[in-house]
Amino acid sequence: MLVMSRPRRTPAPPSDERGSTLVVVLIIMLVLSLGGLTAATVVTNTTASLVGSRSNAEARAAADAGLADAVAHVRRTDVVCNLSLTNATAPRYDVASTCEGGRATFVSTGYGVSGGAVTLSAVYDYSVENIGGEGDMVFFGKTTFTDEVLAHTLDDELLSIVIPTGDFTCQSVIPANIVLSGSFATKGGCDVQGSVVAGGTLDMSNGGDTIRGTVSVSGSGSNNIQGTIGGDLLAGGTVDFGWNAKTVGGDVVTAGSAYLGSQRLLGSLTLPLSATLQMESGSVAGGINEPESVTTPAAAPTFDPWFDYRYQQSDWQGFDVVTLTDVRGSTAVGTCGYFNASPGTGWGSLGTLTTPTIVDARACSELSSNNGSHPEVFLNTDLVLLADDFDLTMLTVRAAGGASPSVWVVVEDTLADGKPTCVRGSDILINGTIMATGVTAMAYTPCIIDVAGMGHDEWSGAFYGGSFDYGGGLSFYGDQILLPNMPESATSVGAETIEALGTLVSQRDLR
Secondary structure (H helix, E strand, C coil): CCCCCCCCCCCCCCHHHHHHHHHHHHHHHHHHHHHHHHHHHHHHHHHHHHHHHHHHHHHHHHHHHHHHHHHHHHHHHCCCCCCEEEECCCCEEEEEEEEECCEEEEEEEEECCCCCEEEEEEEEEEEEEEEEEECCEEECCCEEECCCEEEEECCCCCEEEEECCCCEEECCEECEEEEECCCEEECCCCEECCCEEECCCEEECCCCCEECCCEEECCCCCEEECCEECCCEEECCCEEECCCCCEECCCEEECCCEEECCCEECCCEECCCCCCEEECCCEECCCEECCCCCCCCCCCCCECCCCCCCCCHHHCCCCEEEECECCCCCCCCCECHHHHCCCCHHHHHHHHCCCCEEEECCCCCCEECCCCCCCEEEECCCEEEECCCEECCCCEEEECCCCCCEEEEECCCCCCCCCCCCCCCCCEEECCCEECCCCEEEEEEEEEEEECCCCCEEEEEEEEEEEEECCCCEEEEECCCCCCCCCHHHHEEEEEEEEEEEEEEEEEECC
16 A cells, blocks of 8 residues: 655755755666666567467477378378378468388478478388289189188298189188179188288178288278278278277278277278267277268279180190090090090100190090099190190199199180180089199189099199189199280289388477
């Protein structure tokens, strides 16, 4: 409380004291003036500091927003490298990405309203997966692998199974990448050690089933996932995760709705804002993104049409030709019975060949080793077996010492229409048959490659068939082999490159 007292009347001081008083007053006024200037300076500096801090905060927030937008964009599109994003309205930022040595680096510069700028860098793990390439097994029809089909590789690379028309059902361990036009299903016992690209949908109905790589399904229908997926899941339709507490190791991108039971998603989940997300006890470790729209996450694979092969001797330069004739009841050299009838002497004679040879058995009703002789052939040279139908029951073909022969088992497709033209009875029956490692064999037929499974079947090489019948056990060792004039693309699918963003490694300020 300020108290004002009435001044006392005192005698006036002498004149020299009045001058001193004036000096004191001037000094006091000067001090007050200097104090005011100092206070004004402090206020001005504080205001500038506050404005600068606010600008830096805005710039940092914009840079953070740029990083978040870039990562969300990558999760939606799986395009990681050479990314360039700009946002011209608040929050303003520029983001670019580069990839090197398994790492993806994002650099985001954010701008404040008052002109400040902050640059941040974030480094993520990054991987590239190529799915497709040359096919070891190509079937133009619905295909099933049960636990009786054992597929192997001759090196560290995965097999490639290509189904240009039809669905695929997995019930076995398959060390392969599988590319198909239709839908992919697992029915127990399935362990795909590669990736799956399908033009239809995914139905993993068994909790014990596993696909270790990436799954890309472009169909617009519903996808049922009860098992484990090691990589990303890219779906053109809805995704329904089960209650088996399994995992998806990568990111999930769906163009439809998502139901999450007890599944654990170790990456992120991206779905359109207009779609429905129903969460139960499952979890999403990498966060949930709900943009206005989602780029179609999976393009349907494309395939070459069926390769029609019609035999021409000119295709096989340097090959001798042995043409069999159908002489009823005869087992003489050069007749169908020389091979087909007991004791199957013709089969054994193949081991004496020293020049590449074609056995043309199209005049026979079939070319058969099913005569009780159980022939075992040690080949020294390349061999073409040409017939309208094959029964290879209990035939064993091995490489002779020092040799690496190729064998072609061929049923012609005489109609050049770009699709398998199957004439009744034009199958290749594999029944207790062994095309041993050391031999590279191709089975080609527009009809069925039929594995009946008497004893143990083994095939080293490639299959190219109208369809596949799995009636018995088979150990398959993939090894690329083609027919004359057959383009490599005929047994392959255009390789799909999937870029996958992993976990955050580091983040720091650059300026």
